[in-house]
Amino acid sequence: MAETHFAPFQPPSRILLGPGPSGVSARVLSALAAPTIGHLDPQFLKLMDETQQMLRAVFRTGNRLTLAVSGTGSAGMEACVVNLIEPGDRMLVCVNGVFGGRMADVAARAGAVVRKLERPFGEVFSAAEIEAAIAEFKPKVTGIVHAETSTGALQPVPEISRVVHAGGSMLLLDCVTSLAGLPVEIDEWEVDAAYSGTQKCLSCPPGLSPVTFSDRAVAAMDARKTKVASWYLDMSMVRNYWSQQSRAYHHTAPINMNYGLHAALCEVLEEVLPKRFARHLRNHLALRAGVEALGLEYAVAEACRLPVLNAVKIPAGVNDQAVRAQLLGEYGIEIGAGLGPMAGKTWRVGLMGVSSSPTNVLVFLAALESCLNAQGGECRAGAGVAAANASYVASAKS
């Protein structure tokens, strides 16, 4: 019979610089460990109310229907799609990375007639091409990824939102990797539905997915003729549990994960969003100066480069796996491998939430230099660290 008695799990010390999960503060970790209370306890309902208010502030929206889905980011994606789509509805999905591809898959499973508008991994879409596709296809919903975690590309949204609405479509935005790390303006951009994850720039462990729906989206959901395919993610019921008026039991919320999200949102809003975005940008610029000084190139054009997730090309002759293994084994540093067509060709270095710090940038550059030289590289001693430090000095002056 297999062994069934194990020692208590002791996680190793890690610096999380991958595409998520990001590092989690001691405050958020200790919030997770507070005693569990009931999902209908008045004190827990108060926590849900406060969480909704803070989520609205972070999404920059007044949307009533704003809450945390009881699953990870992909559950949030599925929640948005299955509530907006009825079998036979048309959905246009913009695919320039793994997560756009996932959205198209989710939409097809929900019974949508899906059209994919594709761009190579690492590129972004123009409003003009989306406008043309909408004019031809006339989709009910247009889905696009704000920050493609698989490629490190940042998709500009405002102009696209204009053409989506002018074409009579609703806009669904994937904010998994952008929320709380760079500007996301749900109301100003007139986004109809958006989802995120807790384990990226919110710096909370994975397990919940913040979502928000505009009044237009809610009206579309209220006008459905068919039941939502997923019982678990059916917003017509989930929203009653989150509603101050009803509080109808739906499922047992992940209590302690919600403690963690509440604490993480407090931290985000105490830092104040513009300052948080500036911190992410400052550390990105220092990392960029450092990796370029070590001879690496970015995989994404400067104009659409994500500040929170740096996709850099693996230099010729360098063993992807060996470098990542050395970073993890010797320095406890996790970075991400490439995904899809970028597998083996890029590394993904995340600087999200708590993980976005000068300390992490400097130690990563120092460790990377050593790993590259172990692969026969000829990095000048300290070149990455020196360039990053110079970047910080320049940032402080500007």
Added chain:
Amino acid sequence: MAETHFAPFQPPSRILLGPGPSGVSARVLSALAAPTIGHLDPQFLKLMDETQQMLRAVFRTGNRLTLAVSGTGSAGMEACVVNLIEPGDRMLVCVNGVFGGRMADVAARAGAVVRKLERPFGEVFSAAEIEAAIAEFKPKVTGIVHAETSTGALQPVPEISRVVHAGGSMLLLDCVTSLAGLPVEIDEWEVDAAYSGTQKCLSCPPGLSPVTFSDRAVAAMDARKTKVASWYLDMSMVRNYWSQQSRAYHHTAPINMNYGLHAALCEVLEEVLPKRFARHLRNHLALRAGVEALGLEYAVAEACRLPVLNAVKIPAGVNDQAVRAQLLGEYGIEIGAGLGPMAGKTWRVGLMGVSSSPTNVLVFLAALESCLNAQGGECRAGAGVAAANASYVASAKS
């Protein structure tokens, strides 16, 4: 603008005697607060392997496909249904409470042709009536609830499993409230698919759902002609992430929740299952002696009464809400309200996992006496506590 700055959440002190979540030990709570690591970190993959082995031990199965779904118990229910059912498949659902009803709803959304076999809330099914329904309806899957959390009824399984298989159907069992609190024998009973929740007798916070699938169920899933309706819950992909061979990324697992489940499973198996079941039974018998001494009656016949969830009738003239509010407000004790047709007529007193203790039984009986007397009751002073103590003495002798 709405307030967006809140004080850190401090949960009140609670004794959780409702239908779940149950109390959580200090060991499990502190496991939740260990630093987050990556979902592809070799150390996290090791934790997943150990978790699978422990889940198999608790489910009493050798099923390879045994893992924790990244959502609460209802997500586990949906995972089982949507993976086994293709549109047009027939599913027989035995409904004698809220959760049987939920399973029927989930199955219909998955495109099943659903037949409900119904019994009044609080009763259980005979093998004969299920055999007859299967002979007539010929369902691909037959779903039934082992421990109906909404009514406190315990469904005997072995004979039903025999007729289900003799009729050419697969058996799906809801073990949300039974697993780790009373005998669940997946292999011996030849159950084809089962799901549970972490927040009941496993005494872990809500957020994950253990599931297990027999080889027959896996073969049926492998023979599907259509994609699973839910991307998030599609076992053909989820199982690759949990497989030692593949480890293909699917979604970001809820890392810290999995820390908690690992610790909770360690506790369950260190106690040893038969001893754990005996503890649950002993505390149930003491509670029963106590509430009967206070003049209350059970809502479920003795032959099919759940030891872990006691549904008792609210005496005539007693205000349901007032008693529960007093229990919570004065004593920090949470019990559950009735659900569905039992709302306002029963209380549900859970003694699950860590919450199943003599201390909790005694303090609950003492507090309940006071609350009932506040409602004009005439409980003899200390009658409940005395009866419970006598029950413990009798248990110790037997």
